[in-house]
Amino acid sequence: xxxxxxxxxxxxxxxxxxxxLPYLKTTDCCSLSILPLSRILSSLTSQKYPPTLLSGYFDxxxxxxxxxxxxxxxxxxxxxxxxxxxPSKLASCISAIFRYIxxxxxxxxxxxxxxFNGPSSVSLYLKFLFPRATIIFFPHxxxxxxxxxxxxxxxxxxxxPDLVGSKFLCHNILDYTYFASLYKxxxxxxxxxxxxxxxxxxxxxxxVTHPISIPSISVANRKRILIxxxxxxxxxxxxxxxxxxxxxVLDFLQSLPCVSVSVSIHPRDLGTDRYSYxxxxxxxxxxxxxxxxxxxxxxxxxxxxxxxLLMDSIALSIPTLFVWPSSRAHTPFPSNSTRYCTxxxxxxxxxxxxxxxxxxxxxxxx
Numbered sequence: 001x002x003x004x005x006x007x008x009x010x011x012x013x014x015x016x017x018x019x020x021l022p023y024l025k026t027t028d029c030c031s032l033s034i035l036p037l038s039r040i041l042s043s044l045t046s047q048k049y050p051p052t053l054l055s056g057y058f059d060x061x062x063x064x065x066x067x068x069x070x071x072x073x074x075x076x077x078x079x080x081x082x083x084x085x086x087p088s089k090l091a092s093c094i095s096a097i098f099r100y101i102x103x104x105x106x107x108x109x110x111x112x113x114x115x116f117n118g119p120s121s122v123s124l125y126l127k128f129l130f131p132r133a134t135i136i137f138f139p140h141x142x143x144x145x146x147x148x149x150x151x152x153x154x155x156x157x158x159x160x161p162d163l164v165g166s167k168f169l170c171h172n173i174l175d176y177t178y179f180a181s182l183y184k185x186x187x188x189x190x191x192x193x194x195x196x197x198x199x200x201x202x203x204x205x206x207x208v209t210h211p212i213s214i215p216s217i218s219v220a221n222r223k224r225i226l227i228x229x230x231x232x233x234x235x236x237x238x239x240x241x242x243x244x245x246x247x248x249v250l251d252f253l254q255s256l257p258c259v260s261v262s263v264s265i266h267p268r269d270l271g272t273d274r275y276s277y278x279x280x281x282x283x284x285x286x287x288x289x290x291x292x293x294x295x296x297x298x299x300x301x302x303x304x305x306x307x308x309l310l311m312d313s314i315a316l317s318i319p320t321l322f323v324w325p326s327s328r329a330h331t332p333f334p335s336n337s338t339r340y341c342t343x344x345x346x347x348x349x350x351x352x353x354x355x356x357x358x359x360x361x362x363x364x365x366x
Contacts, residue, residue: 004029007109007133009126010036010045011118013140013266015308017045018291020113020138021054022195023169031062033107037122042067048291057204069103076125083124091128098129109133115140116168127166135166136190140308196293197315205294223366225253226288226299228264228309231274236306237325245323245350249303250282252355262288264295264309300366301359319362321355322348 006029010017017034024032032054036042042065051063075098086094099105112133114123117140127135167188195201229246230236237245253261263285265275279285288295293312296302302313303321313320349355 005031005033005107005109006111006113007033007035007107007126007130008113009115009118009122010034010041011115011122012037012041014041014044014048016115016138016140017049018293019140019196020169021049021057022198022201023138023192024113025058025198025200026195027111029058029061031064032058033064033066033109035066035068035104037068037118039067053204057200066104072102072104072125075102075129076121079125079128080121083128092131095128095131102129104129111136113138136169137166138169139171194315202293202297205291206297223256223259223301223363224299225259225261225301225303226264226295227253227261228266228292228302228304228307229275229278230305230307231266233274241325242305245305245325246278248350248352248355249323250278250285252352252359254282254284260286262286262295262299264288264292301362319365321358321362323350323355324348325350 006024006027008017008020008024034045036045046065051065054063055061079098107130109130110133112123112126112130113136114126116137123135123137126133167190169190169192171191171194173189173191227249229249230242233239234242253259261284263275263278265287279287292309296309296313296316296318299318301321302309302318303323304310304313306324310320310322349358
């Protein structure tokens with residue numbers, strides 16, 4: 001797929017950009033504009049992946065970061081509410097007016113990449129603003145879909161107008177089948193595998209990071225453990241249950257000899273105090289500041305809540321412990337989590353005996 005001018009909309013997480021950038025290297029583009037939807041996300045992305053770094057990665061093309069204009073928030077709301085009422089003959093005229101008003105109007109991208117989980121009002125607005133551009137949706141990082149456990153939804157969700165006539169990047173064709181069952185997709189699937197596992201991308205990440213510093217005492221026998229937890233106010237799990245599982249893991253690790261434990265914090269939570277309770281109560285923890293994928297390559301055992309990093313650790317053949325309630329009404333996993341974990345070879349645990357047993361198995365394989 002070849003497009004000369006590419007616009008990438010980053011809606012909520014760096015994982016979107018990290019998934020997409022290695023794929024974009026295959027598109028032979030001459031200019032890349034990255035548009036984060038929030039000021040915090042804009043600061044994070046530009047700091048972690050400065051234009052000079054990306055320009056070198058993409059063979060010295062033009063790379064720039066943009067800011068989402070306030071006026072476009074109002075224009076996107078208007079389009080989202082009244083799109084179906086705009087006659088096709090007036091659409092091009094209104095689109096031209098909007099491009100004149102918007103500070104994005106001079107971009108003229110050939111292709112616009114949008115996170116599938118992002119706000120449909122924004123993607124529909126960009127589709128309307130640049131009618132000649134190809135809209136390409138991509139997944140929200142490397143993560144499994146429920147089809148892997150055979151749990152397709154029973155009811156269809158109303159179709160999204162921003163998906164009509166677009167392209168859809170997916171890990172494999174089963175991902176597209178799953179989303180098509182949800183949204184009645186009227187788009188073309190493009191199967192591209194898992195681009196963030198490409199050697200060129202891993203080499204780039206490794207070149208701009210440094211190995212983790214481990215205390216010199218018993219270095220040879222010290223197990224390097226990386227953990228990734230959800231903040232206490234995460235919507236995927238109750239605060240009480242989250243705290244119980246987190247305390248279960250950290251109390252267990254604190255009792256082990258010769259371990260070095262570091263925490264990978266979600267990029268959205270950097271610069272916040274949402275994880276301060278961890279460091280206050282467990283001073284043996286260290287903060288892992290490198291990209292999570294690079295940190296995984298240096299650890300012996302990975303322990304995580306629900307996270308796309310589970311797929312990364314499996315791809316790297318790292319012994320992985322999955323800490324999550326086995327059966328809950330509000331969970332992103334199917335009720336039969338045992339079958340889910342069996343398919344991916346994960347060690348699932350939510351009690352001390354399960355955690356101790358899973359850790360022993362992981363330790364023997366590390």
